[in-house]
Amino acid sequence: MNRRKFLTSGSTLLAGIFVAKNPLNVFADHHESGDHPHGHELPKLRYDYDALEPHIDKRTMEIHHGKHHQGYVNKLNAAIGDDHRLADQSIEDLLQGIDKVPMKIRQAVINSGGGHANHTLFWSTMIPGGRELKGKVAEALQADFGSINAAYEKFNNTAKTHFGSGWAWLVVDDKKKLQIYSTKNQDSPLMKGHTPILGLDVWEHAYYLKYQNRRTDYISAWDNVVNWTQVNLNYTTAMKG
């Protein structure tokens, strides 16, 4: 997270541009009951593949969104098959109710459904140029971590030190407090009743083409494109839920 932006605080006027029909605003493929001819779908990006340059390169975006994320969507749909009880559920509902998913496909839903949900959030919380950290989420970060700086250090250290493939998260937990932690592989915080509001993909496929083994450089670069306006909206939505 960007230290400069992180240190900025104060009131905000929230742009009401992300009109939502689902709790997190970002899961565009939420199914209406009985209407699911295509299953889960790869969400369209709000920006071009090259729009996050030079921080996140075009080729990585093409492969990451067009191949990796599409692959998670395809495998999720294949795992669900024609089970209408599961096919009627949004990706959020599937992961929040993971214990009710049949054992024979549960791990596939964790991996591919998690991959779908995690990347959908990831794309939506980036924007060319980034957005300033302010508003309710900034106030909550100060309240829950002691200071914006402390929250900043915790998130970055979590992302830097996570071993192997996984994600660093800022979540609203079941007690409506913010938490920062990492998960392995594509495990989603939704599976333990937490609402992710910001996630950073630290799988090597997210940065290896441009940054090779330099995960720290990737994390610093990502700081420049974080859409805190969306994160703040995710936060206020999660607090109402």
Ligand code: MN3
């Ligand atoms: Mn990824």
